Amino acid sequence: MSDAKHIAIAGATGAVGEELLNCLAQRKFPIAKLTLLASARSAGKTLPFGGEEIEVQELTMNSFEGVDIALFSAGGGISKQFAPAAVAAGAVVVDNSSAFRMDEGVPLVVPEVNGEDAQNHDGIIANPNCTTIITLMGLNPLHRAFGGVTKIIASSYQAVSGSGASGILELDAQLSAIAHGEPIPDRQVYLHQIANNVIPHVDVFTENGYTKEEMKMFHEGRKILHVPDLKASVTCVRVPVHRSHAVAVTAVFENEPDVDQARKAISAAPGVEVRDEPFADPPIYPTPLDTTNGDDCLVGRIRRDLVLDNALTFWVVGDQVRKGAALNAVQIAELL
Secondary structure, three states, X not given: OOOOEEEEEEOOOOHHHHHHHHHHXXXXXXXXXXXXXXXXXXXXXXXXXXXXXXXXXXXXXXOOOOOXXXXXXXXXXXXXXXXXXXXXXXOEEEEOOOOOOOOOOOOEOOHHHHHHHHHOOOOEEEOOOHHHHHHHHHHHHHHHHOOOEEXXXXXXXXXXXXXXXXXXXXXXXXXXXXXXXXXXXOOOOOOOOOOOOOEOOOOOEOOOOOEHHHHHHHHHHHHHHOOOOOEEEEEEEEOOOOOOEEEEEEEEEOOOOOHHHHHHHHHHOOOEEEOOEOOOOOOEOOOHXXXXXXXXXXXXXXXXXXXXXXXXXXXXXXXXXXXXXXXXXXXXXXXX
């Protein structure tokens, strides 16, 4: 194919890296050559793609010769170290870490929200935080329908896979111990038991009492929506769910919102679907299991807020490994 690209994945053996491979294959991305990169300890492993096994190479400064698009998902430190080398070699980097998100010269892109920003890059495009992406997929159609959003109050319910494979292992080990009446294993990932519990602590605390994860939605939301004075107050909570994040959002708009118009606006938007029939038998609303391994975000519980003027409250759910990370990165690559 004349438009086929040489794609490199840095961090190919991680959970998001493997999901990047799935998304590239499922969406039939035009690939002329695929280079898989990881740490020295993973070099030599093979990963399946397109009916063949592709050997993983060690990530070095010289890994990007001839690469058109480099998808990075190996952590902020790795991105800071190696992304400039990829750009210098002629590649465009789509970075899934927080390393470049708030850099002025780096577009921060959710294709369904601000896809046009992807064209104004200097070699690096940043993938937003997973919770920010899922929230904005539900919020953006309302932002456009009701004259712009001015304030957000949100609480997230974040799956343990957001902590990597170790988060899943810790939850499963604790659940197994509880089921068999055995002592709870020593905690390695979370400060508190996660099984049968929720923990209102995701990422480290900052001076204002909010965590870095909570402040990401504040800063990233402003940049993606082009609303520099957007106000956001967020509480991020870890819950004993394997995969897919959910967010309860109250949003204040410039114009008075209408629930029926809100449902229509979301239904008409790409990548998001309304699941909101509270008076059905049984009532219909989305849960994390409804989105796991799926591409679309789902929105339900849409209602007028009873406290704030010009406000709606809603519930949005999405697979944070796919739309919150890998799928969004591949969609950015498609824009390129």
